[in-house]
Structure formats: structure tokens, C-alpha cells
Amino acid sequence: MGFRGVLVPVLTPFKADLSPDAGRFLALCRHLLAEGAAGLAVFGTTSEANSLSAGERKALLEMLVENGIGADKLMPGTGACSITEASELAGHAAGLGCGGVLMLPPFYYKGVPDDGVFAFVDTVISRVGSDRLKVYLYHIPPVAQVGYSLDVVGRLVSAHPETVVGLKDSSGDWSNTAALLDAYPQLEIFPGSEVFLLDGLRKGGAGCITATGNVAVPSIKAVFDGFEGPDADEKQAKVTAVRRRFQETGPMVPVLKAYIARKSGDADWTTVRPPMVAADSDAVAALDADLEAMGFSYTAPRG
Amino acid sequence: MGFRGVLVPVLTPFKADLSPDAGRFLALCRHLLAEGAAGLAVFGTTSEANSLSAGERKALLEMLVENGIGADKLMPGTGACSITEASELAGHAAGLGCGGVLMLPPFYYKGVPDDGVFAFVDTVISRVGSDRLKVYLYHIPPVAQVGYSLDVVGRLVSAHPETVVGLKDSSGDWSNTAALLDAYPQLEIFPGSEVFLLDGLRKGGAGCITATGNVAVPSIKAVFDGFEGPDADEKQAKVTAVRRRFQETGPMVPVLKAYIARKSGDADWTTVRPPMVAADSDAVAALDADLEAMGFSYTAPRG
Structure with a gap:
């Protein structure tokens, strides 16, 4: 029960007409599990999930399960601004037997009170009723601007x-992750970057649940597997350096896609949906050269 | 052709179970048009539209047209983060003959380049193809954080x-509205507040397209109708004072709903969808007393 290890917010490949490419998506999911990913957080921020409709997400999720991806390995995002869609997506995922769902708070209205964020999640859970x-x-x-405060996390855990059962912290603020770990030891808490693994x-x-997992599960998993070993800090330093090098190159999603395109020889991988734009190919060539010099294997x- | 006058981003009433209340919505739309609203910008920010699913919005829009609200008076919002949903909503509205649609940029991903915002709207227009x-x-x-820069507005107007054909500027920054009016005289430009009418x-x-229009069309319309008259500034000062008094009371949507509930005797009007929370009733009572003292008629x- 539950998730433990390196989870990947899987990139969503698109065809030239910007429709999701189910075949390449399935192939990437299989590849990541074979490399040792403990779970697939499909339809996260890295997946351009908020650039997909609810219907597109449901169709892709069903496709994965029908093609043998274990539902227990899946933690689909339910990102939506309405209780209607969030309930629909969460109920759909639970109905398929997914191991969990990754739930964004409603993110359109800003400056909303904790009571409103609590009511949103509470209402969705009640509506799913499973x-x-x-x-x-x-x-x-x-990204979302609206977040889960330490207090509202506690209220939601107490109510349900x-x-x-868990939380992904992509605040990029280690002090927040540490405070959550101290306050709620019963939760499965995942930093949103391997830098804090x-x-x-x-x-x-x-x-951790990390974008870089799309290209680097083995090295990140080595930190997870050997975290009590003598060279844990050395392994961590290496994955941190790789992460930083990706981040320096440009916005993460287009860079990851362009890197996969370059290394796989499949140029279709560069395609992103608006409002994202494709990465600069020269910058990605420089990234590739530097990663090879750092001994990174892909x-x-x-x- | 086109819109000119006071447009209202119509509040969406909900039942106790948080489903949209079609009957009260229709009644409010009829009332606002009877009061002199030049158009109904249903499904805007004030409408809690991003707390509704695409399907809920389409059903409500069809209900209005079927019940005799002139489609030419309707400017429904198409707020969505995906080209899929934005195209679906824009195509649906155009198919019903709506006078226009009010199109948010995609608002989940932050710091996106103008090229990405341009590509989003350009793709939606191409997909609708009407x-x-x-x-x-x-x-x-x-609210959206992502906006339309002066440059991207020009690129979109040139391309299409x-x-x-128009723009609503809810930046709250008069210098931006003035720059748009100078740069694109061919556009129908509406400040998002009667303060700048x-x-x-x-x-x-x-x-203008303004939230306060839900309760104050006649006085705002008087500024519009008499803008070349001798007492235009005096009328403007009065509507500005009313607007400010609403804003001081709390977040605009719950306050407007609570005010209508108080004045109509229909307590169901206080209901908002999460993440919004109902307004403080004492604050709304004080608002009501102050508005009466200011000579505001509702x-x-x-x-």
C-alpha cells in the first residue's frame, strides 16, 4: 500500500497536430517502470496536464491501464479549478484502481482563504465517496500560486x-518540507525535486516525485536505494548537479522533451502545447555535451 | 455589430448542493438587460466561471438562449488552460450566435513567453474556424497572472x-488601458471597472465590463449615457464611491452575492463555490447602511 521511492511526473508526448500521442506515452511509461520508477505521477505539471482537457486525461489513463500498466503504480493528477472536474477526475482514477491521485488546489482565484481550500478538497472527497x-x-x-498551508494540511488529514495519505511539496523550500515531515509523520511526503531527496x-x-525522473530514474533511484550507505552524499551531489544543469538550460518541460528528441532521434518529442514553446536546440546541444562530460548516462x- | 455600453459579468447563483441554479440565473440576466445592460459577459471571473466545468457552462449558455436571451447580447467567457477546452467553449458560443467570447489566456503555467500566449489564441481561433x-x-x-502584453495584442489583431475585435482590461492600471486605446483604436476596449469608465x-x-454591474447598472449607465454632459464627472464620482465601498467590504463575489441575498430576502444567494467562502453578514449589513446613506438605489x- 502507498508509494515509496522515485516517482515520475510523466511527460505527455504530442503529435504534430497537438493531439496526445498514446503510443509514445505508453512506451515512456513502460520504460520508466522498467528503469525502476516506483510510480507514475501522470498528468502533473511536467505532463502539461493543465494543457489537456479532462476528457483527454481520462482517455489516456484508461489506455495505460488497458495496456497493462499497473493501476497501483499510477498517481494521476486531478488538477482542476472546479469541484465538478476535480471530482470527476478523482472518481475516475479511483474507479480504475489507481494507487492515488495528486490533487492540486483550485488555482484560478488568488488570495483565497484556507477555509475555501479546505472546502474544495473536502467537497471533492465527499463527492467521490469511495x-x-x-x-x-x-x-x-x-506555479499554482494557491497552496496548502501547514494548517490546512492538518485539517484535511484530521477530517479524512x-x-x-500524502503530499508532494514542490515549494522548492526545504524548510516547508521539513516542517511537514515534523508535523505529519503519518503522511507519505515527497519533495518535488530530487535535490531534497x-x-x-x-x-x-x-x-521524491521529480520532473528529471523522465530522463534520470537510475541515478536518482541509486540515491534512494543507498541513502543509508557511506557514499549517499556523493551520489546526491551528482544527481543535484544534473538537475541544476537541466534547470539552467531553460523551462524544464520543453528542455526535457528536446533532450529526449535529441537522444532518441525522434524529433516529434520536441512538440509542446501552447502556452509552452519548444526549447532552443543549441542550448540543448550544450546541455547534452555537458551531461556527457559529467558522466551522466541516458x-x-x-x- | 459589436458591444458598446455597460456589460455585466453575471454572477452565477448556486443551489445548496452547489449546482448552478438555472432559474435564478435566467432571472438575473433578464433583470440586468431590462435595467439597460448592453451585454452579458456571463462566465467571467465574477461568475465563478473557473469554478464551473466546461459542460456546466455550455448547459447554462444553451438555457439562456433557449429562454429568449438574445445571443447577440452574450459575451461568454471561455476561460480554460487547454486549447482543447478553450476551442470547445469558443466554438460552442459562436455556434449559438453569441456576439462575442471573452478569452482568458491559459493561466496555469506562469512566466510563459508571448509566443506561447499568441500560439494559444491563434490555435483556438484556427480550430474554431468560423x-x-x-x-x-x-x-x-x-488573477490570471498571465496576461496579454501590448505587443501580443497587436500580433493577434494583425493575424486575425x-x-x-476587442479587449477587457482588468489590470486595474489606467496607463495600460490608455496605451491600448492609443495603440489599437480599431478595438472595442472595455476597462474592467466602472472607475475608469x-x-x-x-x-x-x-x-466597461464590471462586477458591480450586477447591482448597479442604472447608475453606471447614467455615466455612459451622459459622458459628454456637464455633470459627467459628478456622476462618475458617485459610481466610483459605490464601487470603492463594495471593495472595502471584502472579496467582490461573495460580497455582491450577500448583498443581493440581503436586499432580495433570498438567502440562497449567499452560496458560493469553493474556494470562495461566504461574506461576513455584519460587514454586508454595514455596507448596505452606508450605501443607503450615500443615496444608492438598488x-x-x-x-
Whole structure:
């Protein structure tokens, strides 16, 4: 039960007409699990999920399960601004047997009170009304602007102790992750970057859910597997350096896609949906050269 | 053709179970038109539209047209983060013959380049592929965070001169509205607050689209109708004072709903969807007393 390890917010490949490419999506999901990903947080920020409709997300999720991806390995995002869509997506995922869902707070209206954020999640859980629903709160204030305060996390856990079982902290603020780990040891808490993986594990964290996992599961998993070993800090320093090098190159999603395109020889991988724009190919060539010089090893998905 | 005057982003009433109340919505729309609203910008920020699913919005829009609200008076919002949903909503509205649509930029991903915002709107217009589509760009950076820069407005107008015909500026920054009026005289430009109504009209603006219109069409329309008269500034000062008094009371949407509930005797009007929370009733009572002292006259919708 539950998730533990390196989870990947899987990139969503698109065809030239901007429709989701189910075949390449399935191939990437299989590849990531084969590389040791503990779970697939499909339809997250890195997945351009908020550039997909609810219907597109449901169709892709069903496709994965029908093609043998274990539902227990799936933690689909339910990002939506309305209780209507968030309930529909969460109920759909629970109905398919997904191991959990990653739930953004409603993110259109800004400056909303904690009472409103609490009521949103509470209403969605009530509407789904299923013991199979396991909610991981998705805290990413740099993007969503609206977040889950330490207090509202506690209120949601108290109100729904069997349902609200975890949290992804993409605040980029280690002090917030540490405070959550101290306050709610019963939760599965995942930093949203492998930069905080070792620090998190040493305080009882459950692993990490990280964009870079799309290209670097093996090295990040090595930190997770060996976190109590003598060279844990050295391994962490290496994955941190790789992460930083990706971040320096440009916005993460287009850069990751362009890197996969370059390494796989499949130029279609560069396609992003508006409002994102494709990465600069020269910058990605420089990234590739630097990563090779750093000894970073990458294997592209097949198909 | 086009819109000119006081447009209202109509509040969406909810039942106790948080479902939209079609009957009260229709009654409010009829009331606002009878009071002199030049158009109904249903499904805007004030409408809690981003707390509604696409399906809920489409059903309400069809209900209005079926019940005799003139489609030419309707400028529904198409707020969505995906080209899929934005195209679906814009195409639906154009198919019903709506006078226009009010189009938010995609608002989940932050710090996106102008090229991405341009590509989003350009793709939506291409997908709808209808001469009947008239797009009003909706610039509201305090909420959406992502906005339409002066440059991207120009690029969209140049690329789609028959389709991109107007803009609502809810930046709250008069210098931005003035720059738009100077740069694009061919556009129908509406400040997002009646505070800038007179200044806008004197520079060639088309009117305003304002939340307060839900309770104050007659007094705001008096500024519009008499903007070249001798007492225009005095009328403007009065509506500005009323607007400020509403804003001081709390977040605009719950306050407007609570005010209508108080004045109509229909307590159901206080209901908002999460993440909003109902307004403080004592604060609304004080608002009501102050508005009466200011000589503000309000007529509630019937039904």
C-alpha cells in the first residue's frame, strides 16, 4: 500500500497536430517502470496536464491501464479549478484502481482563504465517496500560486485520515518540507525535486516525485536505494548537479522533451502545447555535451 | 455589430448542493438587460466561471438562449488552460450566435513567453474556424497572472483582424488601458471597472465590463449615457464611491452575492463555490447602511 521511492511526473508526448500521442506515452511509461520508477505521477505539471482537457486525461489513463500498466503504480493528477472536474477526475482514477491521485488546489482565484481550500478538497472527497480514493495533496505555489498551508494540511488529514495519505511539496523550500515531515509523520511526503531527496529520506520522507525522473530514474533511484550507505552524499551531489544543469538550460518541460528528441532521434518529442514553446536546440546541444562530460548516462525509451 | 455600453459579468447563483441554479440565473440576466445592460459577459471571473466545468457552462449558455436571451447580447467567457477546452467553449458560443467570447489566456503555467500566449489564441481561433467567432481578449493579471502584453495584442489583431475585435482590461492600471486605446483604436476596449469608465470613454473606449454591474447598472449607465454632459464627472464620482465601498467590504463575489441575498430576502444567494467562502453578514449589513446613506438605489431581480 502507498508509494515509496522515485516517482515520475510523466511527460505527455504530442503529435504534430497537438493531439496526445498514446503510443509514445505508453512506451515512456513502460520504460520508466522498467528503469525502476516506483510510480507514475501522470498528468502533473511536467505532463502539461493543465494543457489537456479532462476528457483527454481520462482517455489516456484508461489506455495505460488497458495496456497493462499497473493501476497501483499510477498517481494521476486531478488538477482542476472546479469541484465538478476535480471530482470527476478523482472518481475516475479511483474507479480504475489507481494507487492515488495528486490533487492540486483550485488555482484560478488568488488570495483565497484556507477555509475555501479546505472546502474544495473536502467537497471533492465527499463527492467521490469511495474508500478506494487515496489523495496526495499537491503543493506547488510557484506555479499554482494557491497552496496548502501547514494548517490546512492538518485539517484535511484530521477530517479524512484514511483518504488524505500524502503530499508532494514542490515549494522548492526545504524548510516547508521539513516542517511537514515534523508535523505529519503519518503522511507519505515527497519533495518535488530530487535535490531534497536525501534530506527528505533522513527525516522520514517517502522518496521524491521529480520532473528529471523522465530522463534520470537510475541515478536518482541509486540515491534512494543507498541513502543509508557511506557514499549517499556523493551520489546526491551528482544527481543535484544534473538537475541544476537541466534547470539552467531553460523551462524544464520543453528542455526535457528536446533532450529526449535529441537522444532518441525522434524529433516529434520536441512538440509542446501552447502556452509552452519548444526549447532552443543549441542550448540543448550544450546541455547534452555537458551531461556527457559529467558522466551522466541516458537510455531513451523505445517506440 | 459589436458591444458598446455597460456589460455585466453575471454572477452565477448556486443551489445548496452547489449546482448552478438555472432559474435564478435566467432571472438575473433578464433583470440586468431590462435595467439597460448592453451585454452579458456571463462566465467571467465574477461568475465563478473557473469554478464551473466546461459542460456546466455550455448547459447554462444553451438555457439562456433557449429562454429568449438574445445571443447577440452574450459575451461568454471561455476561460480554460487547454486549447482543447478553450476551442470547445469558443466554438460552442459562436455556434449559438453569441456576439462575442471573452478569452482568458491559459493561466496555469506562469512566466510563459508571448509566443506561447499568441500560439494559444491563434490555435483556438484556427480550430474554431468560423467567421462568426468574435474574440474579446481578457486581460486580468491580478488573477490570471498571465496576461496579454501590448505587443501580443497587436500580433493577434494583425493575424486575425476580423476575429480579434476587442479587449477587457482588468489590470486595474489606467496607463495600460490608455496605451491600448492609443495603440489599437480599431478595438472595442472595455476597462474592467466602472472607475475608469469616463476616462475610457473620453479616449474612445467602448464602455466597461464590471462586477458591480450586477447591482448597479442604472447608475453606471447614467455615466455612459451622459459622458459628454456637464455633470459627467459628478456622476462618475458617485459610481466610483459605490464601487470603492463594495471593495472595502471584502472579496467582490461573495460580497455582491450577500448583498443581493440581503436586499432580495433570498438567502440562497449567499452560496458560493469553493474556494470562495461566504461574506461576513455584519460587514454586508454595514455596507448596505452606508450605501443607503450615500443615496444608492438598488432593485433586486425577481424570481
